[in-house]
Amino acid sequence: MLRTQQLIEIEQLQKECESHDHVQLKLNWEMLRARTSDQMDFLLYEHGELVAFLGLYAFGSTVEVCGMVKPSERRKGYFQRLFDRAIEHIKRSGYKRILLNAPAGSDAAKSFLNKQGVKYAFSEHQMKWQECPLEETSGLVLRKATIDDYEMSVRISVQAFGMDEEDARVMESKTFADHTDMRMIVVNEETVGKLRISLEEEGQAWIYGFSILPEYQGKGIGRQVLRQVIKEQSAAGHSVHLEVETKNEHALGLYESVGFKAVHTQDYYSYPWRE
Known part of the structure; x- marks a missing residue:
């Protein structure tokens, strides 16, 4: 279960990343706020500041992965560390499929994904009523x-x-x-x-x-x-x-x-x- 302060820190980090990268991250806030344990969320702090976050979101036997790293703290291996921990948890939990989610315009995400041997699956539009x-x-x-x-x-x-x-x-x-x-x-x-x-x-x-x-x-x-x-x-x-x-x-x-x-x-x- 994420504490109130952690939720605040995740939201602040999200806003900073979105502003820097000109994208919108899909962190499934409805699910984050309803967590009943801390087994699905991975946070990394440096000098008391949240610099990286990764969340797992279960949909039946499929689990989705989405996360972010503070722009000034990238290329230091932080997200890879969180990702490796998350994959170990997924393997122990018996999920059948892993989907990694990233904004279509995120160069930082594509750089990470290219190193993981992933295969493109599909894309979703987020739509707003005009x-x-x-x-x-x-x-x-x-x-x-x-x-x-x-x-x-x-x-x-x-x-x-x-x-x-x-x-x-x-x-x-x-x-x-x-x-x-x-x-x-x-x-x-x-x-x-x-x-x-x-x-x-x-x-x-x-x-x-x-x-x-x-x-x-x-x-x-x-x-x-x-x-x-x-x-x-x-x-x-x-x-x-x-x-x-x-x-x-x-x-x-x-x-x-x-x-x-x-x-x-x-x-x-x-x-x-x-x-």
Whole structure:
């Protein structure tokens, strides 16, 4: 569990790195603040100052890695030290896949990645809604999920995302246990999909896990859901954000059609420790 002071130091280091490199790091703050142990985070101090940080983020049997080093303290092997410790922890923990995450425009990250023998996997756009007129919505309900929705939530993850069922059960169990703002999408009294809304600092509302069962796709439901969420969150004074894989042209087109615009891109690389 990260202490309050550690969270402050990580945030300060993030701002310094982002300002210096002109990028946006993906540190999954919702997960950092909810840590229940210190086994997923690696911090390195010099003379009482945090100079490097690496976080692990578990998604079922996949673990993502993201971190940073103070600009003036780079090329000293600090991140490699943290990375080696993290890999040892990952091996002991039984994860099946390791993904390294880095901002697409980060030269510092690419320099490190080139030494690790990684393979490019995919990229994601981080998108932000740009204010524009939206049509009214009708005929659907976004209700707060309850524990009774667990099995349906697993089914949606498997069928809509192609996720392994075991991974889906692990992830949905954590989601429900964390009491996050999961919404079930209901049309004509049938549950057809889900999404989660996470309110971050600086008034940002992030949409995660937006998915609709295959048999209900292509009917305009997704567009209506997005319009309703956007209206709700923007009326509350929040900016609205989401992520989408760059190769998912259908989803990308849907998001752009209601006013989302890509503002940052994150690259993901597979670490070949079991390949």
